[in-house]
Amino acid sequence: MSIQEIEKEIIEEFELFGDDWEGKYEHIIDLGKSLPKIKEEYKTDDRIIKGCQSKVWLHSELRKGKIVFTADSDAIITKGMVALMIRVLSNQKPEDVVNANLEFIVKIGLKEHLSPTRANGLVSMIKQMKLDALAFLNS
Amino acid sequence: MIDVNKIRADFPILNRKVNGKPLVYFDNGATTQKPKQVIDAIVNYYSEHNANIHRGVHTLSREATELFEEARKTVSKFIGAEAEEIVFTAGTTDSINIVAAGLDLPVGSEIIITEMEHHSNILPWQLWCEKNEGKLKVIPVEVDGTLDIGLLESLITPQTKVLAVTHVSNTLGVINPVDALIKIAKQYGLIVLVDGAQSIPHMKIDVRELGADFYVFSGHKVYAPTGTGVLWMNKQWVGKLKLSRSGGGTIKTVSFDKTDYVEGALRYEPGTPNIEGVLGLASALKYVNEIGIEKIAKHEHTLLKYATERLNEIPEVEIYANHLEKAAVISFNVKGAHPFDVGTLLDKYGIAVRTGHHCTQPLMARYKIPGTVRASFAMYNTLEEINIFIEALQKSIKMLS
Structure with a gap:
């Protein structure tokens, strides 16, 4: 599936919750719990994407022309957001990752997580995912 | 009640x-929220009295200056000090920086802080130590969040010159026994700074009873506007604390060869101050006093x-x-x-x-x-x-x- 198709799928999935924010967050927490963990060897301090409060570790590699992301976080809500990002951007062509505008975050009502005061590392993670994709594109 | x-x-x-x-x-x-009395003080200042202070001969400037200096008295009374000992700053952090940069300490001096200090009461001292081959020493925190005050004495050497300690831990809320700490510090002639950012909204402060050299706090944690702070210094320090920044409003005469500074606390307030903030601070302290x-x-x-x-x-x-x-x-x-x-x-x-x-x-x-x-x-x-x-x-x- 393309990035846009996956985004559409996620938007539809979240529409089911309507105004039920508790349901929405329970879903995010479940997504966080189901996130396949990053290999311990990649969970080093120099790989931490700095948010002020929660940490995110990210690893990327190129397999058959597609970029594969694995990640982890020490906060479960952040981890749920990370899981969503991986679902959308992993197994995609590097150029598509670079060009993705990721409107789904706003559309599913989670734009507060993009605020700089949230300091949850999500914004930095998206930036790092794109930088990694750009590096693969140029290599 | x-x-x-x-x-x-x-x-x-x-x-x-x-x-x-x-x-x-x-x-x-x-930060605390602000009562309408504080918000009104700011609105009233800009609606009725706005002018630069301490220089103009015109009516508005005189009114604004009177309000500003009246605020200094309100602040000084609130902590049992004299108006001449009050320096208005941008906040606790600003106040500590002014003290750390203004103490005339010998190279290689030691400064004692505690393990529970806010970064604002660590970094200005660390900066001083880096520039002057100084050393930061730390009183550790027990598991229940209290300080082992018995350790203070063992940390003091002839090179130790300053004790900088928070009155109340911002993270834990623990109230430190500053009286006992100051008593020990003063036996060894240390200069003492008390960070009052977290004590000022919660307890009666009397700087004379406290016996420190400096007591500092932020206005915004005691219902006043952000960008306001107070540096109280015992009057023996007024004039003695070196200037680390300078400018308009702090002088008697200026020439390119020599400048004479004013004697009082005003010498530490270069430039146009946060006038509306200071008026808001006075209003906030009056509000606290009323309750x-x-x-x-x-x-x-x-x-x-x-x-x-x-x-x-x-x-x-x-x-x-x-x-x-x-x-x-x-x-x-x-x-x-x-x-x-x-x-x-x-x-x-x-x-x-x-x-x-x-x-x-x-x-x-x-x-x-x-x-x-x-x-x-x-x-x-x-x-x-x-x-x-x-x-x-x-x-x-x-x-x-």
Whole structure:
């Protein structure tokens, strides 16, 4: 599936919750719990994407022309957001990752997580995912 | 007893809804909300008296200067000081920087702080040490959040010149025995700075009784506008503390060869000050005076006691410094949950708490945790709000488990 198709799928999935924010967050927490963990060897301090409060570790590699992301976080809500990002951007062509505008975050009502005061590392993670994709594109 | 409903009516922001829920504001340790009396003081200044102070001969300038200097008296009375000893600054951080840069210490001096200091009472001293081959020494924190004051004496050497200590821990709420610490420090002739950022809103302060050389605080933590701060210095320091910054308004005469500075505290206030902020600060302190700081402290202690009891009932909650010898602050974690997750969910329920390291990373390292959830109370908080908070916390814990 393309990035846009996956985004559409996620938007539809979240529409089911309507105004039920508790349901929405329970879903995010479940997504966080189901996130396949990053290999311990990649969970080093120099790989931490700095948010002020929660940490995110990210690893990327190129397999058959597609970029594969694995990640982890020490906060479960952040981890749920990370899981969503991986679902959308992993197994995609590097150029598509670079060009993705990721409107789904706003559309599913989670734009507060993009605020700089949230300091949850999500914004930095998206930036790092794109930088990694750009590096693969140029290599 | 204080009339909380009457007080709440003075704070317009408390009528706000957050995420569709009535705001429960428990982040008072970061900054307090402002009563309409303070907001009105700012509006009134700009509507009626705005002019630059200390120079103009015209009416508005005279009025503004009078209001500003009247504010200095209000602040000095609030802490039992003299007006000449009050320097208006941008905040606690600014005040500490002015002191750290202005003490004429010999190269290689040692400065003693505590493990629970806010970064603002670490970094200015660290900066001084880096420039002057100095050394920072640290009084450790016990597991219950108290200081081992017996250790102070063992840390003092002939090179030790300064003790800089927070009155109340911003992260834990623990009230430090500053009287005992100052007594010991003074036996060895140390210069003492007390960081009052977290004590000023919660207890009666009398700088003469305290016996420190410097007491500093921020206006915004005591219901005043942001960008206001106070540096109180014992009058022996006025003129003796070196200038680390200079400019207009601080001088008698200036020529390119030599400048004569004014004698009083004004020499430490270069440039046009935060006039409306200072007037707001005076208004805030008058407001506190009208209600009475002792009554406020009693009310806040009731809140602390009740919140502690309720939190102790929740098995997943671990409180740091779990006792009641504190200002109105409770720091805790939920077992197995990151403070960020707890704070995010509480916000959805309309509850504002602080999460993270609270700018005290060495203290977090001491407890080996990334951060805490901190609920901190003010005069306008209620027992009912604590019930709402506990219910939301229990729901959040269920969601996170």
